[in-house]
Amino acid sequence: MKTAIEVLDAFDNIRRAQRAGVYAPHKPLLILLALARVQRGEPRLVEFEAIDAPLKQLLTEFGPSSAPKSRHYPFWHLATDGQGAPWDLSGPREVLKRPAGATPNLGELREHHIKAGFPVDIDEALRHIPGLLQAVASRMLETYFPATLHADIVATLGLDLDGANELREGATAALDYTTAARRKRDPGFRDRVLRAYEYRCCVCGFDLRIGHMPAGLEAAHIQWHHVGGPDIETNGLSLCALHHKLFDLGVFTVEPTQHRVVFSQHAVSGSRGIAGEMQFHGRAIHAPQHVDLLPAPEFLAWNTKNVFKTPARLVVEANATPRAAH
Numbered sequence: 001m002k003t004a005i006e007v008l009d010a011f012d013n014i015r016r017a018q019r020a021g022v023y024a025p026h027k028p029l030l031i032l033l034a035l036a037r038v039q040r041g042e043p044r045l046v047e048f049e050a051i052d053a054p055l056k057q058l059l060t061e062f063g064p065s066s067a068p069k070s071r072h073y074p075f076w077h078l079a080t081d082g083q084g085a086p087w088d089l090s091g092p093r094e095v096l097k098r099p100a101g102a103t104p105n106l107g108e109l110r111e112h113h114i115k116a117g118f119p120v121d122i123d124e125a126l127r128h129i130p131g132l133l134q135a136v137a138s139r140m141l142e143t144y145f146p147a148t149l150h151a152d153i154v155a156t157l158g159l160d161l162d163g164a165n166e167l168r169e170g171a172t173a174a175l176d177y178t179t180a181a182r183r184k185r186d187p188g189f190r191d192r193v194l195r196a197y198e199y200r201c202c203v204c205g206f207d208l209r210i211g212h213m214p215a216g217l218e219a220a221h222i223q224w225h226h227v228g229g230p231d232i233e234t235n236g237l238s239l240c241a242l243h244h245k246l247f248d249l250g251v252f253t254v255e256p257t258q259h260r261v262v263f264s265q266h267a268v269s270g271s272r273g274i275a276g277e278m279q280f281h282g283r284a285i286h287a288p289q290h291v292d293l294l295p296a297p298e299f300l301a302w303n304t305k306n307v308f309k310t311p312a313r314l315v316v317e318a319n320a321t322p323r324a325a326h
């Protein structure tokens with residue numbers, strides 16, 4: 001059985017293999033799904049067929065639009081990541097012996113009943129060391145997803161993260177892992193972004209205060225901070241809590257020329273009247289105080305490519321007049 005430190009290190013290796021600025025939720029979501037199975041006491045190995053539906057649902061909800069189509073890649077590639085990979089494949093020899101590039105397609109994984117799961121020594125550690133499973137799950141969330149989505153992912157998986165503090169052995173390593181994975185956040189980012197947009201949601205204009213303090217208003221990163229997005233105004237949007245979450249889910253993005261809010265075709269609102277969410281589609285955001293503070297095209301491009309759920313709804317040009325800041 002591996003020690004807690006060895007297990008944390010094995011999962012950290014996946015992060016090291018990822019290129020900066022590239023956001024791929026496949027592997028972390030598969031790992032989180034597998035952790036939830038272990039927590040429920042299910043067998044170590046599982047056939048692709050048995051997790052296909054929940055994996056597809058997770059990638060549809062929390063990944064970009066292209067993600068569900070390639071959902072079988074991590075099931076295969078997590079094991080071929082290199083020495084000490086925290087993933088184990090089982091199936092007919094002629095399939096498992098394939099060269100690295102020859103990934104089986106969805107049909108082949110089903111047909112050959114390919115199974116996968118954590119290797120025995122990691123699986124045992126996750127089941128027996130108190131707090132280790134929760135610590136690995138927490139690291140996965142912190143390393144790969146913005147905080148706005150953590151609770152939703154955990155709820156979708158039915159994961160219970162209570163007990164992460166029980167991890168004594170390897171606690172220091174767990175802490176190091178977190179520190180290394182997380183870039184320091186600039187505490188002034190929120191203030192600067194909210195000020196730039198004059199303390200209101202740049203989509204809906206929400207500007208509630210409790211006394212002098214803005215309430216329910218957040219500074220969103222356009223390119224996510226944990227994927228290399230900088231803490232600068234041109235990478236920020238002032239959003240109410242609802243629009244922050246919808247933005248991080250890829251429900252809408254902002255296009256780079258006239259800064260119009262563009263909703264995804266996947267987003268469907270029941271109320272199509274003036275109160276409905278779609279009233280914001282095609283409208284320019286409330287502009288920041290100064291043109292120098294407008295969202296930068298490179299960050300908007302990152303968001304559209306990595307987070308936004310394409311295809312976009314059609315923008316009718318008549319709505320294109322940008323709204324003034326005042």
Ligand SMILES: [Zn+2]
Pocket residue numbers: 201202203204205206239240241242243
């Ligand atoms: Zn809003």
